[in-house]
Amino acid sequence: MQALFADKMRVSFVILGSLLILFVAWPLLRTITASSPSVLWQTLLDEEVRNSIGLTFYSSFIATGIAFVCGIPLAYLLARVDFPTKWLIEGIIDLPIVVPHSAAGIALLMVFGRRTLLGQAFGLFGIKFVSAAPGIVIAMLFVSLSFLVNAAREGFEAVDPRLERVARTLGGSPWRTFWGVSFPLAWRSILSGMILMWARGLSEFGAVIILAYHPMVAPVLLYERFESFGLRYARPVAALMMLICLATFAALRLTAGRKRRGS
Amino acid sequence: MTSCISVQVRDLWIDLEEFHLRQINLDVSAGEYFVILGPTGSGKTVLLETIAGLYQPRSGRILMDGLDVTDAPPERRGIGFVYQDYVLFPHLSVAANIAFGLKLRRTDRGTIDQRVTAFSQLLDIGHLLQRMPGTLSGGEAQRVALARALVVEPRLLLLDEPLSALDPERREALQRQLGRIHRQLGTTTIHVTHNFEEAVALGDRIADLKEDRVGDVRREGKIVQVGTPEEIFRRPSSEFVARFVGGRNLFRGKVVRDAEGTFVQLAAGVRVAVVTELEGTVSLLIRPENILLSPTVLHSSARNCFGGQVVEVVDSGAVLRVTVEAPPRFTALITRHSWEDLALQQGQDVYLTFKASAVHLF
Numbered sequence: 187m188q189a190l191f192a193d194k195m196r197v198s199f200v201i202l203g204s205l206l207i208l209f210v211a212w213p214l215l216r217t218i219t220a221s222s223p224s225v226l227w228q229t230l231l232d233e234e235v236r237n238s239i240g241l242t243f244y245s246s247f248i249a250t251g252i253a254f255v256c257g258i259p260l261a262y263l264l265a266r267v268d269f270p271t272k273w274l275i276e277g278i279i280d281l282p283i284v285v286p287h288s289a290a291g292i293a294l295l296m297v298f299g300r301r302t303l304l305g306q307a308f309g310l311f312g313i314k315f316v317s318a319a320p321g322i323v324i325a326m327l328f329v330s331l332s333f334l335v336n337a338a339r340e341g342f343e344a345v346d347p348r349l350e351r352v353a354r355t356l357g358g359s360p361w362r363t364f365w366g367v368s369f370p371l372a373w374r375s376i377l378s379g380m381i382l383m384w385a386r387g388l389s390e391f392g393a394v395i396i397l398a399y400h401p402m403v404a405p406v407l408l409y410e411r412f413e414s415f416g417l418r419y420a421r422p423v424a425a426l427m428m429l430i431c432l433a434t435f436a437a438l439r440l441t442a443g444r445k446r447r448g449s
Numbered sequence: 450m451t452s453c454i455s456v457q458v459r460d461l462w463i464d465l466e467e468f469h470l471r472q473i474n475l476d477v478s479a480g481e482y483f484v485i486l487g488p489t490g491s492g493k494t495v496l497l498e499t500i501a502g503l504y505q506p507r508s509g510r511i512l513m514d515g516l517d518v519t520d521a522p523p524e525r526r527g528i529g530f531v532y533q534d535y536v537l538f539p540h541l542s543v544a545a546n547i548a549f550g551l552k553l554r555r556t557d558r559g560t561i562d563q564r565v566t567a568f569s570q571l572l573d574i575g576h577l578l579q580r581m582p583g584t585l586s587g588g589e590a591q592r593v594a595l596a597r598a599l600v601v602e603p604r605l606l607l608l609d610e611p612l613s614a615l616d617p618e619r620r621e622a623l624q625r626q627l628g629r630i631h632r633q634l635g636t637t638t639i640h641v642t643h644n645f646e647e648a649v650a651l652g653d654r655i656a657d658l659k660e661d662r663v664g665d666v667r668r669e670g671k672i673v674q675v676g677t678p679e680e681i682f683r684r685p686s687s688e689f690v691a692r693f694v695g696g697r698n699l700f701r702g703k704v705v706r707d708a709e710g711t712f713v714q715l716a717a718g719v720r721v722a723v724v725t726e727l728e729g730t731v732s733l734l735i736r737p738e739n740i741l742l743s744p745t746v747l748h749s750s751a752r753n754c755f756g757g758q759v760v761e762v763v764d765s766g767a768v769l770r771v772t773v774e775a776p777p778r779f780t781a782l783i784t785r786h787s788w789e790d791l792a793l794q795q796g797q798d799v800y801l802t803f804k805a806s807a808v809h810l811f
Contacts, residue, residue, distance in 0.1 A: 348536045351503045354523040355530040356550030356601060366549075370540050 214428060221422040226429075229422040235407065239430060242403040245319060246387030249327040250334065250380050257335045258376065262368065264335075265342035279336065282329050290328050291396025298324060298397070321397035326387035333386055337379025341372030374442065381438045388431055453637040454514040454527075454604045455479045456500065461509030463492065463499055470496055471671045473509070475656060477639060482631050484648040485641040485672075486681075487658030488689050492670040493641035496658075497607045500639065501528050513605065524553075526605070529598030529636075533610035535590040537582035543593050544569075544578040550601035568596045571630065588619035592626070599634070608640040612647055621811075624650060625727075645693040649678040649732045650811040659687040678732060698735040698779050704728050710752070713810070717777040722752035722805040731810045739807040740781035742771060742791060743800045751804045755779075759797045762788075773801055 191197050221229075229235055264276065282290060298315040299305050305315060315321035345368050353363040369376075391405040399406060404427050412420035458475040470492045477483040487493050498504040500511055502523035511519045518526055537546050544565055551561045569575045572592040582590060591611060598606060611627070612620045628651055631638055641658075642648055648655050657674040674686040682699045685691040702713040704727060705720070712720040713733055721733060741747065746754060757775040769788045773779045779801055783791070793799065 346536060348532055349538060351498070351501075351523070352530055352532070352536050352597075353538075353549070353553075354503065355501050355526070355528045355607075356597070357524045357553040359522075359524055362553060366553075367538060371538075 217421060218425045218428055221425050225422050226426055229426050234402075235404075235423060235426065238402050238404050238407040239427065241319065241322070241401055242388050242405075243434075245322040245403065246326050246330075246384050246390075248323045249330065249387050250384045252323070252327055253331045253334045253383060254376075254380065257331055258338055258369075261335050261338035261376075262342050262364070264339045265345075266347065279332050281332075283332050287329050287390065287392030288396055291325060291393035294321075294324055294328055294393065294397055315397060317398050317400050319398070319401060322394050322401075322403055325393035325397050326390050329390050329393050330383045330386035334376075334379040334383040337382065338372060338376045341375025341379070342368060344375070345371045377442050381435070381442065385431065385435055453480045453635055456605060456637065456639070457510075457512040457515075458500065459510045459512065461496075461499065461511070462507040463495055463504065464507045465492070465495060467666050468492055468668050468670070469507075471669045473672055475672070475675075477637060479514075479637055480635045482628075482638045482640065482651055482653045483656065484652030484654070485639065485656045485658055486645065486648040486652075486690065487641070487643060487670065488660055489643050490668075491658050491660040493643075493658060494609050496670075497530070497609050497639065497641055500605075501530050501607055502526050527603055529601065529603035529606045531591070531594045531598050531606075531608045531611050533613050535582075535587075535594045535614075537585075537590055537593055537597070539582050541582075542578070543574065543580050543582065543585070546582065546593055547578075547596045547600050549597060554601070564600050565596075568600045571599075571633075572596045572626070586619075587615050588623060591615065591623060595627075595630075599630070599636070603636060606636045606638040608638065610642055611640065613642065613644065620647075624811075627651060645690065646732070646734075646811045649682070652678060655681045657681060657685075657687050657690055659689065698733075698737065698740070700733045700777060701730060702733060703730055710805075713808075715777060717775070719755060719775060719777065721808060723808045723810060724805050725810045727810055734809040734811070735779070735803055735807060736809075737770065737780045737782040739803050740779060741802040742773070742781050742783055742787075742793070743802065744791060744798075746800050747802045749802065751802045751807075753805060753808075754800055754802045756798060756800050759793055759795055759799055762793060762795065773799060775801065 189196075190200055260275075260279075264272065285293075295316070296302065297304055298308070298321070300309075300314070300316055308314065308320075313320050315324060349367050349371070350363050353367045354360075358366060389405060390403075391409065394403055395406055395409070402410065404423075408420055408423050408427065411423055456475065456477040458473055461470065461473040463470040463473075468490075473496065475483070485493055485496065495504055499506050502518070502521060502525075506519070509519075510517055513526065538549065541549065547565045547568060548561050551564060556564075565578070566575070569578055572595055574589060574592050574596060577585065577589055577593065582593070585593065591614070595611070608627075612623055615623060624647060627640075631651075640651060654675060654677055656672050658670050659673040660668055660670050663669050674681065674690075679701050681690060685693075700713075700715050700721075702715040702721070704723075704725065705712045705714050711723055711725060713723050713731060714720055715733075723733070725731070741751075755775045757773040757779065759771060760774045760778070761772040763770040763772075768782050768784055771781045771783060771788075771793060773781065781801065791799075
């Protein structure tokens with residue numbers, strides 16, 4: 187603690203840094219404390235609110251699952267193999283972070299819209315993206331997959347390749363070496379990437395609203411209440427969402443942290 | 450008893466970015482302890498990894514018991530591999546590390562427990578089984594790595610500088626343990642090291658890997674000599690070995706204990722008094738500066754005194770290097786001052802004196 191105020195430079199750094207912390211924490215706190223617990227409780231009893239929060243959690247979970255299945259292998263390849271177009275692949279993975287999210291929504295609409303080839307192909311199986319839950323899932327997937335892929339890649343990069351080589355000499359096939367050595371050792375990074383991706387998906391608004399205004403995910407519902415009924419009605423919904431997200435995020439972080447200490 | 454195999458490496462070329470190994474040929478007999486000696490950065494690790502199948506050579510073949518395994522994946526070669534810095538699985542306990550290869554083979558639990566116990570006893574690590582690798586000392590970790598490699602009964606054991614990360618005391622203990630285990634199990638072993646003493650102490654035969662500069666940045670490694678330890682230090686063909694052997698008194702002999710004490714019987718017929726707990730064939734090293742020269746027999750507490758004839762005196766400034774034929778041939782370093790006192794000349798008879806404790810054995 188003393189080291190924070192060791193000299194004048196540090197003191198000024200502490201002041202400047204605190205401004206930023208305050209900038210984040212104050213509005214959050216202000217929103218949460220603006221509504222009384224009874225109002226929050228009533229908001230929670232509102233079926234529309236509950237359904238929308240449920241849909242948000244669920245969609246982001248599915249998006250994280252899809253990113254896990256395809257993103258973990260990609261992350262492993264990026265961590266282990268040098269190939270000529272690697273810079274391009276890495277760039278593509280980072281693109282969703284820089285593209286405006288509403289533009290991402292438009293882009294997805296161009297490929298998964300009703301009249302597109304993919305849209306019609308999925309339509310044959312009864313899956314539609316526009317104004318439907320699958321649209322929410324792909325919007326969330328698009329804007330948040332970078333978090334998982336990059337975290338997993340860092341996780342795999344931190345695993346000494348010689349651990350895999352030893353496992354191979356001990357009789358492990360490439361598959362068993364991956365599941366017995368590489369994956370468990372990168373698991374912490376993968377898990378924290380999944381939590382980050384899932385949390386990022388929950389808060390997605392721009393891409394989702396283009397593909398699926400209905401059914402409403404929590405950020406869209408919040409926007410609609412604000413637009414239609416004003417700040418007074420939007421505030422408790424915002425507070426409730428923040429509380430739920432913060433609680434879930436903290437709980438997940440804690441479990442991940444405990445595992446870290448335990449291993 | 451593990452079955453052991455012979456290994457042949459034929460015209461192996463390995464390409465790395467700024468380095469290549471050129472035309473490597475090796476013939477390792479079944480059950481042999483074969484040491485590849487070379488300076489750091491001469492491609493020893495890559496050579497081992499290639500034999501293990503972890504690295505693909507540009508050309509050349511690798512044969513095990515006459516069968517071409519060049520294209521076989523590592524998990525099919527029946528190899529135990531030990532790296533310099535242990536490379537234990539950090540997420541698994543010591544017991545699970547050792548059991549790793551057995552689990553991959555779907556060995557039943559009872560057999561796994563029994564084998565893990567047996568090999569942890571062999572390496573004196575029974576008390577560490579429940580520990581995590583992060584809590585082990587270097588010597589302990591390396592013994593766990595050895596147990597993990599040996600428990601699957603490899604047909605060939607590959608050791609990559611297994612002793613180099615350890616402090617001198619642990620290194621010697623583990624070196625003795627390696628020798629003992631090899632005598633016990635008889636597994637064909639290829640051990641690479643940059644440590645000359647280690648190579649001489651353990652190797653049935655030694656291959657000397659030399660590194661050359663080719664052009665400005667590229668370097669290449671090749672084998673310049675293969676032979677028994679005696680052959681290697683009698684006629685060192687690389688500078689690396691010559692620098693180690695050069696001017697030093699290096700001999701091989703057998704430890705003999707009798708009423709008079711402990712001696713090493715040299716091939717030349719001379720008995721050198723030593724202080725050691727080693728047994729069998731050993732190497733002796735006597736630093737030239739620890740040998741005293743005198744015109745008559747010195748009466749001192751030093752237990753080694755031999756008569757001989759000066760064959761050569763090399764003046765290198767402040768000190769002089771005097772070669773005396775006893776036989777065998779000894780080299781002593783003396784100061785200019787004592788050289789003037791002794792008035793040494795070629796062909797003159799002198800006495801060599803050194804303490805039993807000045808003889809370094811390995």
